[in-house]
């Protein structure tokens with residue numbers, strides 16, 4: 001699965017770095033290196049709602065405090081399928 005986090009200026013201000021840190025930590029904890037590829041991207045046109053995050057081609061926007069829950073539900077949850 002490719003996880004892309006927007007690091008455009010608006011998302012940077014909204015905490016994209018925090019989200020990346022949480023995702024990196026969780027990828028390590030769950031031994032998902034090689035299974036989940038974390039990438040950065042420029043603006044996804046999602047800045048109004050929160051930080052743009054894409055799982056493969058599916059676009060989401062989230063707040064930094066939602067990152068852990070999002071990882072469990074969508075990334076870990078998505079791996080089990």
Ligand code: FES
Nearest residue numbers: 006008011044046
């Ligand atoms: S800067 Fe991140 S979606 Fe626009």
